[in-house]
Amino acid sequence: MAVPQRVQDLLTPALVxxxxxxxxxxxxxxxxxxxxxxxxRPHMKTHKTVEGxxxxxxxxxxxxxxxxxxxxxxxxxxGFDDILYAYPLxxxxxxxxxxLAQRLELFQVLVDSEAALAELKKHPLQGxxxxxxxxxxxxxxGRAGIPHSDxxxxxxxxxxxxxxxxxxxxxxxHCGNSYHCSxxxxxxxxxxxxxxxxxxxxxxxxxxxxxxxxxxxxSTPSCSHPVPDMALLSEVHxxxxxxxxxxxxxxxxxxxxEVAVRVLTRVIGHYxxxxxxxVDCGWTALSLDGMGRLPTGYAVxxxxxxxxxxxxxxxxxxxxxxxxxxxxxxxxxxxxxSLIPYHACATAAMHPVYFVQSxxxxxxxxxxxxxx
Amino acid sequence: MAVPQRVQDLLTPALVxxxxxxxxxxxxxxxxxxxxxxxxRPHMKTHKTVEGxxxxxxxxxxxxxxxxxxxxxxxxxxGFDDILYAYPLxxxxxxxxxxLAQRLELFQVLVDSEAALAELKKHPLQGxxxxxxxxxxxxxxGRAGIPHSDxxxxxxxxxxxxxxxxxxxxxxxHCGNSYHCSxxxxxxxxxxxxxxxxxxxxxxxxxxxxxxxxxxxxSTPSCSHPVPDMALLSEVHxxxxxxxxxxxxxxxxxxxxEVAVRVLTRVIGHYxxxxxxxVDCGWTALSLDGMGRLPTGYAVxxxxxxxxxxxxxxxxxxxxxxxxxxxxxxxxxxxxxSLIPYHACATAAMHPVYFVQSxxxxxxxxxxxxxx
Numbered sequence: 001m002a003v004p005q006r007v008q009d010l011l012t013p014a015l016v017x018x019x020x021x022x023x024x025x026x027x028x029x030x031x032x033x034x035x036x037x038x039x040x041r042p043h044m045k046t047h048k049t050v051e052g053x054x055x056x057x058x059x060x061x062x063x064x065x066x067x068x069x070x071x072x073x074x075x076x077x078x079g080f081d082d083i084l085y086a087y088p089l090x091x092x093x094x095x096x097x098x099x100l101a102q103r104l105e106l107f108q109v110l111v112d113s114e115a116a117l118a119e120l121k122k123h124p125l126q127g128x129x130x131x132x133x134x135x136x137x138x139x140x141x142g143r144a145g146i147p148h149s150d151x152x153x154x155x156x157x158x159x160x161x162x163x164x165x166x167x168x169x170x171x172x173x174h175c176g177n178s179y180h181c182s183x184x185x186x187x188x189x190x191x192x193x194x195x196x197x198x199x200x201x202x203x204x205x206x207x208x209x210x211x212x213x214x215x216x217x218x219s220t221p222s223c224s225h226p227v228p229d230m231a232l233l234s235e236v237h238x239x240x241x242x243x244x245x246x247x248x249x250x251x252x253x254x255x256x257x258e259v260a261v262r263v264l265t266r267v268i269g270h271y272x273x274x275x276x277x278x279v280d281c282g283w284t285a286l287s288l289d290g291m292g293r294l295p296t297g298y299a300v301x302x303x304x305x306x307x308x309x310x311x312x313x314x315x316x317x318x319x320x321x322x323x324x325x326x327x328x329x330x331x332x333x334x335x336x337x338s339l340i341p342y343h344a345c346a347t348a349a350m351h352p353v354y355f356v357q358s359x360x361x362x363x364x365x366x367x368x369x370x371x372x
Numbered sequence: 373m374a375v376p377q378r379v380q381d382l383l384t385p386a387l388v389x390x391x392x393x394x395x396x397x398x399x400x401x402x403x404x405x406x407x408x409x410x411x412x413r414p415h416m417k418t419h420k421t422v423e424g425x426x427x428x429x430x431x432x433x434x435x436x437x438x439x440x441x442x443x444x445x446x447x448x449x450x451g452f453d454d455i456l457y458a459y460p461l462x463x464x465x466x467x468x469x470x471x472l473a474q475r476l477e478l479f480q481v482l483v484d485s486e487a488a489l490a491e492l493k494k495h496p497l498q499g500x501x502x503x504x505x506x507x508x509x510x511x512x513x514g515r516a517g518i519p520h521s522d523x524x525x526x527x528x529x530x531x532x533x534x535x536x537x538x539x540x541x542x543x544x545x546h547c548g549n550s551y552h553c554s555x556x557x558x559x560x561x562x563x564x565x566x567x568x569x570x571x572x573x574x575x576x577x578x579x580x581x582x583x584x585x586x587x588x589x590x591s592t593p594s595c596s597h598p599v600p601d602m603a604l605l606s607e608v609h610x611x612x613x614x615x616x617x618x619x620x621x622x623x624x625x626x627x628x629x630e631v632a633v634r635v636l637t638r639v640i641g642h643y644x645x646x647x648x649x650x651v652d653c654g655w656t657a658l659s660l661d662g663m664g665r666l667p668t669g670y671a672v673x674x675x676x677x678x679x680x681x682x683x684x685x686x687x688x689x690x691x692x693x694x695x696x697x698x699x700x701x702x703x704x705x706x707x708x709x710s711l712i713p714y715h716a717c718a719t720a721a722m723h724p725v726y727f728v729q730s731x732x733x734x735x736x737x738x739x740x741x742x743x744x
Contacts, residue, residue: 001468011441011464013744045686067687069383087687088640090652091706092383096373112641115705143688144641144650176685268460269484269516278516280462284721285744288660313548314417314717315439315459315744316515333487334463345686349656349722352742370724372385372657372687 003365007357008336012266013285015351016338017366019358021260022242026055029223029241036231041065041084041216043239046345048368049354050078056242065218065237069093072100072107074369084108084134086172086237088144089116094123101125101132108169112136112145117159117166124165133160134172139197139217141176148173148197154204161210170214170234171205173198178221183252191222195229220244224253245344246300247290256340262302263339263347265317267331275326277307279337282315287350290342296322299339309339375737379729380708384638385657387723388710389738391730393632394614398427401595401613408603413437413456413588415611418717420740421726422450428614437590437609441465444472444479446741456480456506458544458609460516461488466495473497473504480541484508484517489531489538496537505532506544511569511589513548520545520569526576533582542586542606543577545570550593555624563594567601592616596625617716618672619662628712634674635711635719637689639703647698651709654687659722662714668694671711681711 004010026042033040042056043065053064053075061080066072072085073096081104085097089111100107102125111117111133120131135157138145146153160168175194181187194217202215217230218237230236243261244254263286269278286309292298297309301319310318319337320326331337341347348354348368356364376382398414405412414428415437425436425447433452438444444457445468453476457469461483472479474497483489483505492503507529510517518525532540547566553559566589574587589602590609602608615633616626635658641650658681664670669681673691682690691709692698703709713719720726720740728736 011468011744012462087652088650090384090638090640092638096383113705138643138645142643142646143685143690144643147645150645266462266464268462271510271514271516273510273519273522274514278460280459280744283659283661283718287655288663288718289655291660291663313515314721318515333485346655346660349686372383372652 003355003362005361007264007355007360007362010264010355010362012264012336013281014264015348015354016262016264017243017354017356018260018262019356019363021258023055025242025244025258025260029238030058032226033223033236036226038231038233039063039235041235041237042242043067043086043218043237044071044075046239046243047348047354047366048074048370049366051364051366052242053080065239068372069096070369070371076100076104082106086110086134088112088136089119091119094119098123098125101129102127106132108132108134110134110136110172111156111160114156114159117156117163120166121163131166132169133166134170134216135160135168137171137173137198137201139173139175139194141174143174143176145173148201153201154208157205157210158208168210168213170216171198171201173217175217175219175222178219179247179251181221181251184225187221187225187252188227191225192227192229194222195227195233199229199232220248221251221253240345243344243348246294246340246342256300259340261341261344261347263299263341265337265339267333267335267337270328270333272328275320276310277319277326277331279317279319280315281312281317281339283312284314284350286312286317286339286341287343287346288312289346294342299341302338302340304337375727375734377734379636379727379732379734382636382727382734384636384708385653386636387720387726388634388636389615389726389728390632390634391728391735393630395427397614397616397630397632401610402430404598405595405608408598410603410605411435411607413607413609414614415439415458415590415609416443416447418611418615419720419726419738420446420742421738423736423738424614425452437611440744441468442741442743448472448476454478458482458506460484460508461491463491466491470495470497473501474499478504480504480506482506482508482544483528483532486528486531489528489535492538493535503538504541505538506542506588507532507540509543509545509570509573511545511547511566513546515546515548517545520573525573526580529577529582530580540582540585542588543570543573545589547589547591547594550591551619551623553593553623556597559593559597559624560599563597564599564601566594567599567605571601571604592620593623593625612717615716615720618666618712618714628672631712633713633716633719635671635713637709637711639705639707639709642700642705644700647692648682649691649698649703651689651691652687653684653689653711655684656686656722658684658689658711658713659715659718660684661718666714671713674710674712676709
């Protein structure tokens with residue numbers, strides 16, 4: 001089906017990206033770390049598109065992070081290289097990882113256990129290649145990795161660096177705990193703590209005679225409010241910043257004007273008996289992320305702070321006024337509403353295609369990869 | 373990539389369907405209403421696949437409900453007909469609806485407002501065709517439709533039946549309020565109330581001289597526990613029953629043995645410091661539906677009532693014991709866990725392909741349609 005020229009002619013629901021804003025978000029982050037001499041290795045997970053990766057790498061198609069092997073293959077097939085698969089090494093996918101490690105100039109994996117190292121050693125690469133591995137450090141985030149102060153972390157680093165078929169390329173920490181922050185100062189405190197823990201670990205490596213190892217931390221909040229010590233890191237790896245979202249505005253990573261993603265929806269029902277509107281955006285178009293905890297429910301309805309997206313089913317969303325009676329004349333059947341998502345990664349994951357606009361004109365469509 | 377022969381060799385996360393169970397669920401529902409002389413019009417929304425539609429229609433590829441126009445086109449292109457697009461008529465998609473109405477033997481739409489009727493009249497079909505419309509009645513479910521006791525409902529029915537270009541084909545009610553039930557008796561009470569309200573409305577139609585109109589109610593709970601009066605309806609339109617899920621077991625629609633869908637996941641991390649396991653199932657593979665309110669969190673882990681899926685991020689799930697210390701030896705890195713989803717529709721929506729198994733062998737892959 002032909003794509004319309006104007007945003008307002010899109011069939012809904014539709015995910016719409018603001019290209020100038022998205023480019024600006026990408027440029028700002030790139031400039032920020034370029035000035036510090038820190039390599040930006042952008043994470044692709046939010047959009048999973050070639051075009052988004054092209055913009056985030058400023059056209060180099062080099063130096064990215066992915067969180068699924070499907071993304072790794074997708075980017076490899078589209079001419080990207082220097083790919084870090086920043087995910088605890090999945091034993092079922094070792095053959096496929098080896099395929100990429102043999103094929104690309106630089107494909108890197110993550111390990112956080114002696115068992116994972118043993119798996120890599122059991123599957124040595126061919127042709128003099130080594131497994132480029134990053135050691136995942138848990139710096140108070142608590143999801144994956146070895147706790148930074150646990151002697152097992154240094155022990156694993158030593159074991160990797162003593163291996164012939166595996167190289168200790170870097171140390172990787174995700175400061176996901178920055179998502180619990182509110183405001184720049186709290187974010188900076190987490191950024192500082194993660195940076196300090198990572199740099200202290202790097203010192204331990206040096207003291208143990210292990211040199212030439214990179215260090216990387218990341219999360220959109222911490223990289224939006226970096227602390228000076230982050231200039232001592234080799235790399236950072238934020239991802240969400242290219243879109244930003246309402247969650248990031250609440251954390252304090254960005255202003256609402258910087259959010260580059262919307263879900264366009266139309267009014268499909270007037271139900272005065274319940275003081276509600278029905279819209280054609282259900283959880284298949286927005287996701288349930290945020291769980292409706294915003295004062296305006298599951299999203300912010302652009303230009304309508306008086307409205308709340310109260311609930312969603314598969315293809316329906318219920319909208320009601322934050323207070324008082326709904327003025328139905330302002331929202332005729334078929335009229336458009338623009339939703340600013342709570343969590344852009346979760347919303348984007350629901351869409352088979354993104355519509356890309358500039359000043360109200362559709363200028364492109366981007367097709368993300370899916371699966372694992 | 374080649375699909376493995378055995379379920380345990382699938383790369384994870386993976387959505388796996390139990391074909392014999394799924395066929396049994398479909399057959400049971402079909403037999404139940406066939407015996408009552410009520411037409412089963414299965415809803416496709418849960419799986420959105422050709423193969424699922426084939427099984428639910430017992431091979432006829434006739435008489436289905438869809439909730440997106442993308443589904444309608446997908447099924448039309450795959451030889452299905454007699455399709456009811458049971459969604460408040462979306463004004464932006466009228467041209468595309470007309471395309472299907474001209475092309476198929478029977479394509480039917482839903483209206484619940486005078487404005488929608490006016491739109492249909494403004495866009496009459498060609499070649500002597502009429503718009504086949506179902507009037508959406510709100511029988512205490514409260515999502516869409518005109519309240520059944522509102523005089524506006526009968527007024528709209530009269531207006532449709534007086535139109536030359538639009539035909540009143542049926543009256544449609546969704547008993548989504550059955551999702552608040554617990555147990556067969558509560559479900560039957562909702563089924564009875566919806567049936568009674570619908571049949572009373574049918575009597576009003578007859579009294580107004582409007583004859584030959586079909587009636588349909590549906591939801592998986594009410595159709596799993598039908599009341600005798602449902603035999604007086606023309607049709608029913610459940611959908612989820614082909615998979616069932618944990619939510620349906622809690623409502624009382626089915627037993628846990630009847631749930632035909634799983635998400636297979638593997639252990640990717642051991643973190644004794646937090647007494648947790650990490651698995652490779654995040655919300656991209658399960659959805660956030662259910663919001664973690666089960667005693668076992670976001671899902672039931674098959675065969676492991678002692679475990680809880682505590683939380684998920686995009687590609688990671690944290691598992692911990694319901695109580696006590698985790699015995700890591702029972703769950704080595706790389707070992708499989710099988711998740712029974714809270715809400716099958718939401719989980720299936722996250723997967724680009726479904727793996728279909730019978731007695732542990734992969735016998736097929738099904739590819740759903742996506743988008744709107």
